[in-house]
Amino acid sequence: MTKSIPLLSLVLLAGAATAQSLPRDAPTDPTHRNVPATTGRANLPESAQLPFTVETIGTFDEPFAMNFLPDGRLMVTEKAGKLKIRGTDGSVLAISGVPPVAKGGQGGLLDVIAAPDFATSHHIYWTYSEAAGAGSQLAMARGTLTGRTLTDVAVLWRSGSAGPGGQFGAVIAFAPDGRSLFLSSGERQRFTPAQDPAQKLGKIMHLTLDGQPAPGTRDGILTSGNRNPYGLQFDRQGRLWEVEMGPKGGDELNVILPGRNYGWPIVSNGDNYDGTPINDHPTHPEFEAPKLWWNPSISPGGMMIYSGALFPQWQGSAFIAALSDEALIRVTVAGDTAKPADQWAMGDRIRDVVQAPDGSILLLGDGDGAKLMRLTPRH
């Protein structure tokens, strides 16, 4: 890790200097913008024929994320601020002791995940937008879950750069050794902060379990130039995969490597929502290019890498929840390469995907009355 410090600083500083001279929405280098991104486009024809049975097992209001506790209970966040736990018998309880959130747009109560040592510590971690500076900022907290109550709540990390805007990213992944954590921090549709080493927006953070900068990072910043990452998962080989919502036609699947810059907003294989073009990734090889990208957009939510027994043919595959595409997407992963495999039409905006302890796959819909769906093999 220590080797990455000079590289990280250089890349971040170079990126910041470039970005500051640019208008927010303009193409960054018109002379280069015709170099096409020809490889890695991941869109597939949608299949309405599903190789699994879909059962609705609950509903939630404006949920954002879900994760299992080691004892088989499922935690689900609702953006308005409720943390709910679905028992193994299907009953749903709201947890008390969750600090207030600043709900609005894409903000509110966001991710939740059990600590690696939950069995002994009863710690859970969660993220949320916290009222700050005539707007909000991303915060990460930890608390002790006993029964249906959270105690010993401590806010471990705050993004700073408070103000208006959504797109917090806000997804937590623990290191495979359980001794540190990774946190995605979205750029909040502010563009250039993703390249600013002084702001923790548009970054993947690497933090200790107490929310301090991980050794070998500068202020906890692991990577920069990430737009709005809603999915962050380690594979079985210990590679960290990230899926991020790009601009129009620029959604990306990336492998996260310490000190790298992923290019936003200088490059993207998509265009701005107002139609102005952005240089494609191949025009700037100094930035880490996505392993896969989607145009048209799929609007990726959460991501899971499967390791269960119910669908042995899919072990090692990454599953991506798609919001605007109303789909579940499967991608095969080999080393640091990825290939699109399936794109199943679900008829619902899909916000998150997790693997249940029995190997079934759970999907969480989006919006009011969003469905919790359980996928099992079709016989």
Ligand SMILES: [Ca+2]
């Ligand atoms: Ca990128």
